[in-house]
Amino acid sequence: MRLTSAGMFLLLFSALQANVQEKEVRALVGSDVELSCVFPERHSFDLNDLYVYWQTSVVGTPKTVVTYYLSGNSSAGHEDNRYRDRARLSLESMKRGDFSLHLHNITPQDEQRFNCLVFRKSLELEKILDVVVTLHVAANYSMPVVRAPSGPSENEELTFTCTSVNGYPRPNVYWINRTDNSLLNETLQNNTVSLNAHGLYDVVSVLTIRRTPSVNVGCCIENVLLHQNLTTISTQAETVTGTEYGITESQADAPKKQGAVLSALIVLGVVVAVAVATGWVCRSRCPPQDPRRSWAARPEQTFSSTVSDENSPPGAWTGFL
Numbered sequence: 001m002r003l004t005s006a007g008m009f010l011l012l013f014s015a016l017q018a019n020v021q022e023k024e025v026r027a028l029v030g031s032d033v034e035l036s037c038v039f040p041e042r043h044s045f046d047l048n049d050l051y052v053y054w055q056t057s058v059v060g061t062p063k064t065v066v067t068y069y070l071s072g073n074s075s076a077g078h079e080d081n082r083y084r085d086r087a088r089l090s091l092e093s094m095k096r097g098d099f100s101l102h103l104h105n106i107t108p109q110d111e112q113r114f115n116c117l118v119f120r121k122s123l124e125l126e127k128i129l130d131v132v133v134t135l136h137v138a139a140n141y142s143m144p145v146v147r148a149p150s151g152p153s154e155n156e157e158l159t160f161t162c163t164s165v166n167g168y169p170r171p172n173v174y175w176i177n178r179t180d181n182s183l184l185n186e187t188l189q190n191n192t193v194s195l196n197a198h199g200l201y202d203v204v205s206v207l208t209i210r211r212t213p214s215v216n217v218g219c220c221i222e223n224v225l226l227h228q229n230l231t232t233i234s235t236q237a238e239t240v241t242g243t244e245y246g247i248t249e250s251q252a253d254a255p256k257k258q259g260a261v262l263s264a265l266i267v268l269g270v271v272v273a274v275a276v277a278t279g280w281v282c283r284s285r286c287p288p289q290d291p292r293r294s295w296a297a298r299p300e301q302t303f304s305s306t307v308s309d310e311n312s313p314p315g316a317w318t319g320f321l
Contacts, residue, residue, distance in 0.1 A: 021131045026225065027106045029139040029168060029200070037116035037131040039097030047091060048072060049121045054087070054101050057115035057132055066101065066114065069094070071121050082109070099129065108168050108199040111137040138225040139200055141167030146219050146234040158211050160234055162219035165202040169225055173205045176218040178233055184209070184217070 027033040035054075039045075052069040067087040069076045076089040088102045099118050103110065118129035147161045164171070173191050175184040190206045205219060218233040 019130065023131065023133045024136065025133055026136045026138060027110075029106055029108060029137060031106050032102070032104045033106055033135065035101040035103060035114050035116070035133040035135065037099040037101065037118070037129065037133070039099070039118070039129055041097075043097050045095055045097060045120075047094060050094065051117075051119040051121065051125065052076075052089065052094060052099050053117040053119075054089075055115050055117075057113040063115075101133075103135075106135075106137055108137050108139070110135055111169075136225055137168060138223065139166060139168035140226065140228070141165070141171060141201075141203075141221050141223055141230060143230055144219045144221050144232040146232045148234045156211055157208055158215055160207040160209075160217060160219070162205040162207070162221075162232065163203070164221045164230065166196070166198065166200045167203075167221070167223060168200050169223075170201055171203055172222040172224065173203060174220040174222065175205070175207045176220060176231070178216040178218050179214075 023036060025033060025035060037054075047069075048071050050069065051071055054066040054068065056064040056066060064080050066080065066083050067076050067089055069089055069091075076091075083103075086104045088104070089099065090102070093100065099116055101114065101116065112135060114133045114135060116129065116131040116133070117127060119125045119127050141164045144162050144164045147163075149158050149160075160175075162173070162175075170193055173189065175189055176182070177184055184207070188207055188209055190208075192204045194202055196202050203221065207217065207219075209215070209217070216233070218231050220229055220231045222229050
């Protein structure tokens with residue numbers, strides 16, 4: 001008997017039981033992954049003697065065909081457009097007993113259980129391999145952005161907002177009192193987690209606390225699957241960001257400081273230019289002084305010089321008369 005469709009194959013063998021191998025695999029969104037399904041003993045197989053079938057296996061939901069290979073076919077087939085051009089079986093590898101599924105461009109929707117079934121035609125379609133692979137999908141969250149209250153306020157409460165996007169799976173959100181590194185009560189925060197158009201999670205957390213002289217809090221986004229904690233620290237006056245390995249101060253005020261220095265230099269340059277111009281105008285308009293006026297204004301110098309040189313020959317000071 002020759003089976004020409006995956007649907008007939010599924011109906012015929014869905015009741016058969018065999019020892020099932022359980023495996024788990026992790027993959028990042030957008031990456032490629034191999035779901036392993038290998039015959040435990042070293043063996044060579046004839047492709048005309050094989051029926052290989054990959055399907056999703058989720059309790060309580062209809063099974064979805066990912067890809068399959070039926071005896072006598074020259075290539076593997078697909079029945080679900082979601083996996084067309086993304087799921088691949090290697091015919092050469094199957095000859096050596098490796099029936100692994102190569103899945104490309106992982107999406108969050110790929111997080112499920114995949115079932116590998118292998119039958120031999122020569123053994124009256126006996127099931128020789130049954131493997132279930134659970135695929136866990138993850139995506140890195142963006143570094144949290146915390147918005148702190150700006151400017152003075154008479155409110156008795158302060159509100160901080162923490163935002164992080166494009167992560168998977170659903171995150172845990174914590175607010176930390178950086179004074180003693182203790183966790184703030186969850187009742188003080190309001191979290192909104194939503195799926196975006198890419199099937200990834202966006203999270204917005206709002207923290208409301210009583211005003212104190214010094215406020216120093218941190219927002220932590222935890223990705224359990226990746227064992228990842230991203231933390232942003234914020235105060236009422238300034239915001240600094242970083243991870244658990246280090247902190248980098250915000251440079252938001254740097255352009256303001258540079259602008260103040262530049263303005264001071266421009267004012268100083270204008271003052272110097274005005275002073276130089278004023279001196280030049282004064283020198284050009286004031287007439288030069290008469291040397292004889294200078295001596296006439298200081299008769300004591302002429303008298304003392306004459307007294308000290310009364311033995312000098314006549315006409316010695318005529319140049320100053």
